[in-house]
Amino acid sequence: MALQYVHLASDVQKSNRASSVFIVNVGEHLNGPESTLMTKMTKEFSRKYILSRNLNIIKIHEEIEYYKGKAVQPLFVVMFRTLNDVHQFAAMTKTYNMALHEWLLIFMDSPDAGLNEFCHNPHKNLFNLGVSTKMLVKCYNDPILREWYSINKKTIDIFDYATWSFGKGMRKLSNLTFFKRRNNLKGITLKVAAVKDSTTQLGRGSTMGGYFGVVITELSKIMNFTIDFTSVEDSYGSWNETKHEWTGVIRRLVSREIDIGIGEFTMNQQRAAVIDYSVALMRSTSNIYIKRPRMSNIGWSTYVKAFHLDIWIIILTTLLFIPILLAMMWKVVRNYDITYYIVEEYLRVWGIYCQKPLPDLPSALSLRIAYISIFMSSMVLFAVYSAYLTSYQTVFKPSIPFNTFEGFVADGTYKLIIFRYSSNYDLFKVCYEKVVLYTNQLILEKATAYAPCELMPLTAGRLDSIALAVAKQSPYTEFINYQ
Numbered sequence: 290m291a292l293q294y295v296h297l298a299s300d301v302q303k304s305n306r307a308s309s310v311f312i313v314n315v316g317e318h319l320n321g322p323e324s325t326l327m328t329k330m331t332k333e334f335s336r337k338y339i340l341s342r343n344l345n346i347i348k349i350h351e352e353i354e355y356y357k358g359k360a361v362q363p364l365f366v367v368m369f370r371t372l373n374d375v376h377q378f379a380a381m382t383k384t385y386n387m388a389l390h391e392w393l394l395i396f397m398d399s400p401d402a403g404l405n406e407f408c409h410n411p412h413k414n415l416f417n418l419g420v421s422t423k424m425l426v427k428c429y430n431d432p433i434l435r436e437w438y439s440i441n442k443k444t445i446d447i448f449d450y451a452t453w454s455f456g457k458g459m460r461k462l463s464n465l466t467f468f469k470r471r472n473n474l475k476g477i478t479l480k481v482a483a484v485k486d487s488t489t490q491l492g493r494g495s496t497m498g499g500y501f502g503v504v505i506t507e508l509s510k511i512m513n514f515t516i517d518f519t520s521v522e523d524s525y526g527s528w529n530e531t532k533h534e535w536t537g538v539i540r541r542l543v544s545r546e547i548d549i550g551i552g553e554f555t556m557n558q559q560r561a562a563v564i565d566y567s568v569a570l571m572r573s574t575s576n577i578y579i580k581r582p583r584m585s586n587i588g589w590s591t592y593v594k595a596f597h598l599d600i601w602i603i604i605l606t607t608l609l610f611i612p613i614l615l616a617m618m619w620k621v622v623r624n625y626d627i628t629y630y631i632v633e634e635y636l637r638v639w640g641i642y643c644q645k646p647l648p649d650l651p652s653a654l655s656l657r658i659a660y661i662s663i664f665m666s667s668m669v670l671f672a673v674y675s676a677y678l679t680s681y682q683t684v685f686k687p688s689i690p691f692n693t694f695e696g697f698v699a700d701g702t703y704k705l706i707i708f709r710y711s712s713n714y715d716l717f718k719v720c721y722e723k724v725v726l727y728t729n730q731l732i733l734e735k736a737t738a739y740a741p742c743e744l745m746p747l748t749a750g751r752l753d754s755i756a757l758a759v760a761k762q763s764p765y766t767e768f769i770n771y772q
Contacts, residue, residue, distance in 0.1 A: 310341040312341060409428055438471065472771075560758075565766050
């Protein structure tokens, strides 16, 4: 008999790719036959090079805690001789998440007729099973291995998984995957809550539109569950340092008031400690946003920025030296003192560059050529300047005090704000006060319809993953992700 149990457990261990086998004794103390059986099984496992260990049910919590969250999981083999063993095991599982490990329950030959009856027709969910529990059950003198799990947490659902015999081993009865076998949730009700001002829009009768509303609605159709829309929360949720509790939708997930939180939940380490996420449904960047300057707000510096500083230096140098050169030419022509002409030539040259005509041209050819050249150069300069100025004002490039996170810190005159309860409140602050807004692009796109001004990002920000929020260790998380 021990050899048969070892072959059965080793076949299941190989099929499930478990790291080892733990043989669990349900009774508080081992009697002679049970001790002999478990010792023989340990020896047989050793001959098959399978790591095994005998374990009393009293100490099973220690092993369960040790393997919690680890990638490599053992197979727990539990053998029942009486209904009392069943009730003792049920007491141990009452407050434990049975989906965290893999189980093989073996109902042995027993004078207690109720034991075999319970194996074939379990009337209650005594073992606290869930929809994601991985448990195989072998009834005495029955070749069928059955999966036990529970969708509604009240009754046990049974699926004929495989046949097993000592000589032929295990043969699966279905090619369906684990998630395909349990894809139908049979109309159970899942409680959900959404976030105000998120991309989940509420319609009549608590129906949900928007991207996330469509996602959860389609999931309910595919997985056959009913949505119980409980509430709309003001925020996604954050940790309140004063009250030492979470707020918003996350608070309701932590307290198990709801199963799923609908909205643009950004994945981060702090939240992941208390809730789980679906797979990432979209990606978006978080950035700091500042009020975009209006095109009408053109300062005096704009008229100077049409030319580069080097060009302005050349123009000013030319305006300083050309009048002196013309005064020297007048001295040669009329033999007057140069100081007599300098002030007059400065006024004439500056007048030419300001598009004012001369009262008369001098009769000397050299002076005429000089003045005509100055006129032509001023026309070219004015045309180029007008073109550059028009282009500079038409193709508006906002002038902002900083364009990086480092520049924001160095500036020191702006305050940083983030979305809290109402997106409208902070949008008005960033438009009318000297602040910058740090938020996610997806949330901003939803809220900008209410903004009194246009916001612009400073730099390419951090890439965030956006997903649905699910209660911690929820049995439905893997099935939602599978879809």
